Amino acid sequence: MIRYLVRRVLLLLITLLVTSMIVFALTQFLPGDIARLILGRDASPEAIETFRQEFGLNESLPMQYVNWLGGFLTGNWGKSFAEGNPSVRPLVLDRLGNSLILAGFTLLISVPIAILLGVMAALRENTWLDSLISLLSLSVVGLPEFVTGIVLINIFALGLGWFEATSLIQDDYNIGDWLRILTLPAITASFVLIGYITRLTRAGMIDELKKPYVQTAILKGLPFCQVIFKHVLRNALLPTITVIAISIGWLMGGIVVIENVFNFPGMGSLLVKAVEQKNLPILQAVVVLIVFIFAAANLIADLIYAALNPRIRLN
Amino acid sequence: MAQRPMAFLGLIIVCGYLLVMLTAPMIAPHGFSDVLDDPNNCITRNNQTRCAALKNAPPSAEHLMGTDRNGRDVLSRIFYGTRETIGLPIVATLLSVMLGTVIGLAIGYYGGWIDEIVSRILDSLLAIPALIMALVTLATIVPTLAMSDIPLVQSLGAVNIALIFVITLLYTPIVARVIRSATLNLRDRGYVEIARLRGESTAYILFSEILPGVLPALVVEGSLRFSYAIFLVASLGFLGLGAQPPSPEWGRMVLDARSQYATAPWALWYPVLAIAILIISVNLMSDGLQRIFRHEAERE
Numbered sequence: 102m103i104r105y106l107v108r109r110v111l112l113l114l115i116t117l118l119v120t121s122m123i124v125f126a127l128t129q130f131l132p133g134d135i136a137r138l139i140l141g142r143d144a145s146p147e148a149i150e151t152f153r154q155e156f157g158l159n160e161s162l163p164m165q166y167v168n169w170l171g172g173f174l175t176g177n178w179g180k181s182f183a184e185g186n187p188s189v190r191p192l193v194l195d196r197l198g199n200s201l202i203l204a205g206f207t208l209l210i211s212v213p214i215a216i217l218l219g220v221m222a223a224l225r226e227n228t229w230l231d232s233l234i235s236l237l238s239l240s241v242v243g244l245p246e247f248v249t250g251i252v253l254i255n256i257f258a259l260g261l262g263w264f265e266a267t268s269l270i271q272d273d274y275n276i277g278d279w280l281r282i283l284t285l286p287a288i289t290a291s292f293v294l295i296g297y298i299t300r301l302t303r304a305g306m307i308d309e310l311k312k313p314y315v316q317t318a319i320l321k322g323l324p325f326c327q328v329i330f331k332h333v334l335r336n337a338l339l340p341t342i343t344v345i346a347i348s349i350g351w352l353m354g355g356i357v358v359i360e361n362v363f364n365f366p367g368m369g370s371l372l373v374k375a376v377e378q379k380n381l382p383i384l385q386a387v388v389v390l391i392v393f394i395f396a397a398a399n400l401i402a403d404l405i406y407a408a409l410n411p412r413i414r415l416n
Numbered sequence: 417m418a419q420r421p422m423a424f425l426g427l428i429i430v431c432g433y434l435l436v437m438l439t440a441p442m443i444a445p446h447g448f449s450d451v452l453d454d455p456n457n458c459i460t461r462n463n464q465t466r467c468a469a470l471k472n473a474p475p476s477a478e479h480l481m482g483t484d485r486n487g488r489d490v491l492s493r494i495f496y497g498t499r500e501t502i503g504l505p506i507v508a509t510l511l512s513v514m515l516g517t518v519i520g521l522a523i524g525y526y527g528g529w530i531d532e533i534v535s536r537i538l539d540s541l542l543a544i545p546a547l548i549m550a551l552v553t554l555a556t557i558v559p560t561l562a563m564s565d566i567p568l569v570q571s572l573g574a575v576n577i578a579l580i581f582v583i584t585l586l587y588t589p590i591v592a593r594v595i596r597s598a599t600l601n602l603r604d605r606g607y608v609e610i611a612r613l614r615g616e617s618t619a620y621i622l623f624s625e626i627l628p629g630v631l632p633a634l635v636v637e638g639s640l641r642f643s644y645a646i647f648l649v650a651s652l653g654f655l656g657l658g659a660q661p662p663s664p665e666w667g668r669m670v671l672d673a674r675s676q677y678a679t680a681p682w683a684l685w686y687p688v689l690a691i692a693i694l695i696i697s698v699n700l701m702s703d704g705l706q707r708i709f710r711h712e713a714e715r716e
Contacts, residue, residue, distance in 0.1 A: 116543045123544075130556040236422065239703050240696040245647050247654040247670065248692050251684070255677075354545030358651050372548070373655055376555040388548060395545050 113396050120392045125166050139182045179382040193386045200367035204352045206283050211291035219302025238296040250289040250362035268365040286363045305337035346402030353391045423704020429697035437498035446489040448496035449662040472680040482682040493664035500665040505645035508583035513638045516591025521622045524599025538589035550582045587641045594637045598630040632709035639702035666691045
């Protein structure tokens with residue numbers, strides 16, 4: 102187990118290193134001088150030279166990467182290209198906090214609903230209820246986030262006025278204020294997750310229900326609910342648990358579109374803005390963080406799976 | 417297929433969309449960037465009639481889906497938009513299916529260190545979430561492509577070429593992994609062994625003996641990838657990082673229409689509806705394919 106763990110953590114670190122190199126290399130493909138791109142055509146040669154000095158753009162490419170990596174590891178994430186050159190780290194970490202709150206709230210809504218729907222569909226396999234659930238999980242749920250997001254905004258925010266259409270976060274927000282801005286983005290994100298987790302839970306339940314121990318349990322007179330929730334579900338949820346961990350990683354990507362639909366001040370909206378403005382220090386920090394969360398979620402998923410299923414532990 | 421009405425319905429609707437894509441210039445009443453004249457708002461001076469643009473006109477008999485904030489016909493834009501919203505994903509899906517199949521067949525059949533190395537490279541490409549990878553790649557290759565004078569780029573547009581490239585880059589590893597594992601199941605079968613003993617070439621074994629066996633997995637994966645590619649192209653358009661104005665790509669249309677929602681809601685709802693129906697239909701179709709092939713596999 103220890104060897105497996107060490108191997109996986111090492112793999113994770115290598116992935117992060119390679120990703121940061123890929124991102125760094127990609128940004129070098131930008132045609133023209135990045136300093137001129139940021140400062141504009143009218144910038145004086147002195148201003149451009151100062152900018153290049155300040156951001157270390159005069160050094161060789163490998164040197165720039167090493168400098169960046171060293172800074173990133175020691176907590177100095179550099180300064181943003183944007184007006185006033187704010188420090189990257191507090192800005193990105195602040196946005197990360199908001200995104201994690203949104204992701205956590207999304208999981209809180211979607212996981213219980215998805216497992217319930219999956220169990221219901223499996224228990225009523227091949228009936229109208231099963232067909233309805235699978236039709237819903239294929240249709241409403243498969244839509245792009247911006248489509249569901251816009252429909253929800255127009256009904257519940259602009260139409261009924263129950264929630265906010267855009268998400269401004271202020272320091273003195275209480276739980277009620279948070280719910281008003283979090284609910285719609287979280288429901289939008291939940292749609293995709295619910296579809297995914299429902300289908301997996303249903304498939305797991307159906308496989309499990311066919312096994313002889315279920316028959317035995319029912320025949321020996323155990324209450325049906327107890328058989329389902331204490332015995333079948335526990336085994337059927339094995340793949341689902343890993344899916345939930347993977348979903349956290351997925352959310353980090355899917356949340357980009359959702360945050361832009363709702364103007365939610367998270368990492369996703371920060372990333373899109375950084376791409377538009379060619380704000381490389383922010384772009385690099387955000388991408389590396391997202392990849393880290395994505396990879397860490399996958400690792401945790403595999404570890405949980407290994408812990409629950411001893412047969413694969415030694416591989 | 418006929419025994420699965422929902423999948424059949426999905427197939428019919430997808431075919432309808434394809435028909436629109438192929439005939440867009442013939443059936444669209446106007447061009448996608450034509451600014452229409454407002455007949456009630458014209459001045460004639462020196463025998464020349466000049467009209468104001470017909471902005472934000474509600475749906476009517478002449479303009480079934482109304483006009484947008486620039487005075488362009490929404491229906492015509494939706495018709496033309498199929499070329500980017502559906503055409504690009506088709507090209508990118510075909511490319512990644514072809515590349516992924518060749519790679520998957522080869523590494524699955526040869527195994528050993530080739531498989532080990534290629535699989536690691538494919539895994540590392542999958543370590544970055546698709547949308548993030550697409551954002552970063554697009555942002556950097558579009559300006560580079562835009563400055564080049566390659567004829568293909570000039571005729572198709574830098575963004576379109578970049579989108580095809582990015583989607584192919586993202587989906588080839590996924591297809592390759594699926595085909596690899598399907599190939600692993602087949603390579604030790606008797607008929608493959610016999611072909612080998614007959615002295616057939618490796619290419620013959622891969623494409624004539626193994627490929628037919630992995631075809632069901634390929635069709636299912638292809639239809640799934642197609643659905644995700646539509647999703648990705650439209651999402652990037654909506655983020656403002658894919659198609660650029662005056663492109664009628666549907667995600668871009670939604671983005672452009674959002675700020676005008678109060679005055680011209682139809683310019684927002686019709687592209688939203690068009691993309692929703694398309695994706696639901698593709699998903700129903702691909703779910704039907706999956707069920708059919710799984711059914712056949714179980715019978716075997």
